[in-house]
Amino acid sequence: MFIAGNWKMNGTIEQARTLARQLANQLPTGAPTTALFPPAPHLSAVLAEVAESPIFVGGQDCSPHVQGAHTGDISAGMLADIGARGVIIGHSERRTNHGETDAEIHAKVSAAMRTGIGVILCVGETREQREAGEAEAVVRAQLAAGLPDPLSGNAVTVAYEPVWAIGTGKVATRDDISTMHRMIRAWLRAHQPPLAETFILYGGSVKAANADDVFAADEVGGALVGGASLKADDFLGIITAAMNA
Ligand code: 13P
Numbered sequence: 001m002f003i004a005g006n007w008k009m010n011g012t013i014e015q016a017r018t019l020a021r022q023l024a025n026q027l028p029t030g031a032p033t034t035a036l037f038p039p040a041p042h043l044s045a046v047l048a049e050v051a052e053s054p055i056f057v058g059g060q061d062c063s064p065h066v067q068g069a070h071t072g073d074i075s076a077g078m079l080a081d082i083g084a085r086g087v088i089i090g091h092s093e094r095r096t097n098h099g100e101t102d103a104e105i106h107a108k109v110s111a112a113m114r115t116g117i118g119v120i121l122c123v124g125e126t127r128e129q130r131e132a133g134e135a136e137a138v139v140r141a142q143l144a145a146g147l148p149d150p151l152s153g154n155a156v157t158v159a160y161e162p163v164w165a166i167g168t169g170k171v172a173t174r175d176d177i178s179t180m181h182r183m184i185r186a187w188l189r190a191h192q193p194p195l196a197e198t199f200i201l202y203g204g205s206v207k208a209a210n211a212d213d214v215f216a217a218d219e220v221g222g223a224l225v226g227g228a229s230l231k232a233d234d235f236l237g238i239i240t241a242a243m244n245a
Contacts, residue, residue, distance in 0.1 A: 064107030201223055
């Protein structure tokens with residue numbers, strides 16, 4: 001299992017330090033792989049706090065470019081250079097708020113892979129797309145367009161995050177998660193053999209109270225957690241649920 005906390009654009013540097021310290025100190029022995037994705041200005045502080053723990057740290061986005069005149073952007077190489085080991089790419093908030101296209105996401109995944117850091121590629125349908133019966137086709141298209149072909153074997157984890165479940169408290173049903181995750185697994189086996197057995201995370205309103213149910217769905221290899229990753233007890237509750245799954 002792999003449990004990732006996406007802190008999004010939340011908190012002060014002191015809150016980031018405190019949360020990272022609490023998690024580093026309280027992470028249970030035998031915990032699944034655990035990763036934190038703080039806001040960029042907090043990355044170095046969080047890296048320092050978890051340095052002695054198995055927790056790893058990543059960025060929430062990266063540029064498709066290596067360097068140059070790209071004001072406000074952060075390259076994958078810069079993330080790697082400060083000790084980040086992963087990056088989230090294609091989150092629905094970036095697709096929506098910044099108009100990120102599948103082609104840009106593809107370029108970002110390629111850029112991250114060239115630096116050797118791990119990627120969490122986010123996919124997921126909107127409410128309208130699900131109601132129109134297009135959920136699986138949308139996710140298949142996002143996978144096909146977002147992943148470089150052929151993949152060179154770096155670590156890419158896929159996170160299925162139905163847009164309508166993010167931050168809404170409406171977690172997808174176990175059946176819906178199972179159906180989508182089985183489809184993603186089959187797609188990866190057919191089209192990206194190096195990723196045939198990679199973790200497929202579920203994201204969208206995961207909490208300690210529903211984590212058991214989420215982890216019981218087919219082909220769920222962990223969770224990408226937003227709101228519930230901002231409090232140590234809540235996030236540790238999800239980690240404990242993963243250990244018991
Ligand atoms: P919530 O857990 O707050 O619904 O956010 C999920 C998410 O977007 C993680 O990337």
